[in-house]
Amino acid sequence: MTPADLAIRPAAWLGSPGKHDGIVLATRVRLARNVAGRPFFRTLAKSAQQDLVDELLVAVAQASGCTTACGWRLGRLPEVERQLLVERHLISREHASAKRPAGLHLEADELLAVMINEEDHLRIQAIRSGFDLSAALEAAVAFDRRIEAVVPYAIDPRLGYITTCHTNLGTGMRASVMMHLPALAESDGLKPILRALGTLHLTVRGRHGEGSEALGHHYQISNLRSLGMDEDTLVGEVEQAVERIIVAERLARERLLTHARPRLEDRIYRAWGLLTQARILASDELCDQLGWLRLGLALHVLPDEAAHLNWVTLDRLASLGQPAHLQLGGQGPNLDEVSARDAFRARLVRTGLCVSG
Numbered sequence: 001m002t003p004a005d006l007a008i009r010p011a012a013w014l015g016s017p018g019k020h021d022g023i024v025l026a027t028r029v030r031l032a033r034n035v036a037g038r039p040f041f042r043t044l045a046k047s048a049q050q051d052l053v054d055e056l057l058v059a060v061a062q063a064s065g066c067t068t069a070c071g072w073r074l075g076r077l078p079e080v081e082r083q084l085l086v087e088r089h090l091i092s093r094e095h096a097s098a099k100r101p102a103g104l105h106l107e108a109d110e111l112l113a114v115m116i117n118e119e120d121h122l123r124i125q126a127i128r129s130g131f132d133l134s135a136a137l138e139a140a141v142a143f144d145r146r147i148e149a150v151v152p153y154a155i156d157p158r159l160g161y162i163t164t165c166h167t168n169l170g171t172g173m174r175a176s177v178m179m180h181l182p183a184l185a186e187s188d189g190l191k192p193i194l195r196a197l198g199t200l201h202l203t204v205r206g207r208h209g210e211g212s213e214a215l216g217h218h219y220q221i222s223n224l225r226s227l228g229m230d231e232d233t234l235v236g237e238v239e240q241a242v243e244r245i246i247v248a249e250r251l252a253r254e255r256l257l258t259h260a261r262p263r264l265e266d267r268i269y270r271a272w273g274l275l276t277q278a279r280i281l282a283s284d285e286l287c288d289q290l291g292w293l294r295l296g297l298a299l300h301v302l303p304d305e306a307a308h309l310n311w312v313t314l315d316r317l318a319s320l321g322q323p324a325h326l327q328l329g330g331q332g333p334n335l336d337e338v339s340a341r342d343a344f345r346a347r348l349v350r351t352g353l354c355v356s357g
Contacts, residue, residue: 003077003328007320010316010320011088012109013128014318020130024177025130027128027131027132028177033122033147034121034122036152040164041100049101053117056117059147060116060122072103072106075101081328087323092118100117110127111139122147124140133177133239141231170225171234174226177220179242183295185217200237217291253298264295271292271293280346281321281345281349282342282345283323286321296309297309297311306353330344
C-alpha cells in the first residue's frame, strides 16, 4: 500500500458522531517518546537521523506484529502524498514539510500510527471515532508497551519520559478531542470558554493542530500539561472540560432554534443551495458549508430534498474533497491545478449529495 491508495477511501475513524449530535467527531491520544542514549534530532547529524529512522521503522513494525501495516520514509514520498497524510491527520504539517529524514508507521485501519523523527524520535498516535478518549488511551498505551519492549526509552526517575519540548515532560501525552462548535462560535459564546480552558491548562487548536485555522467551526481541545500527573488523570480532565463544552454547545444550539431560527435556517439552506449548485468550489469553502449542513443534520433543520443526508455522506465529502485527496484519487484531468480541482470538487460534491447535473 502507498499513501495514494488512501485517497479513495474515507478514514476508518470518520464514523461520526455517536451520541453527541455531531458535536464530537473524534478523539486522539499521542505519546511522545525518545530513545535512551540518543540525542534529540536537532543535535543529530543527518546521516545519524536516517539511521535512526531506519532502525525505528524496523523496531516499530516488529512491535506491531501487523502484517498489513506500512512503513514509509517521508523523504521518498512526493509532496502531494505527504500532504494527503496531513489531511488524514496521520502526520503533522511540520513532519510533512521537514527536510530531515522522517518516517511513518501506519496500521492498515489507520487507527494506530507512529510518526518517527518528528519533534521527538517517536510520536505514537491512537485515534477513535466520537468521544472515546479511554479507548484511544488504552490502544496507545498498549502499542507503547510493545514498542518499549524492543526500544529503550529515555526516562528520568523524577521527571518521567524525556521529551524535546518541556511541556511534554512526564507522561509525554497529548489527549485531544475534535469538536464542531458552530453555535458557540456564531453566538460569541466561545471566547469565554477559551479563556476558561487556559486556566484549566487546556488549549484549543484548529482542525489540523497547532497553527491551523478552525475551518468549518472545527476545534481541537487538548491538555497543555503533562508533568506530575498520570495519563488517566489527564484524560479525565480533558473529558470533564469537553463534557462542559458539549453542554454549552447544546444550549447555544437551542437558543439559535428558539430565538434565531430564520437566520439559522438561512445559513443551512444557503449551504445546501451552494453545495448542490456550485460549479467551482474551493477546499475551505467546502469545509465551511459542510459545517452548516452538519449543524442542520444534528438539529433536523434541512430542506426537504436533503432529508436523505447522513453523517457518512458528510464525512466522506469532507475527507475526499481535500486537495491532495483529489489529486491522488480524483478521476478528472489536470488535478494538479487549483482551478481544475475546484471544478472537480464541485462535481464530486453535487454527485455525493445526490444531485444531478
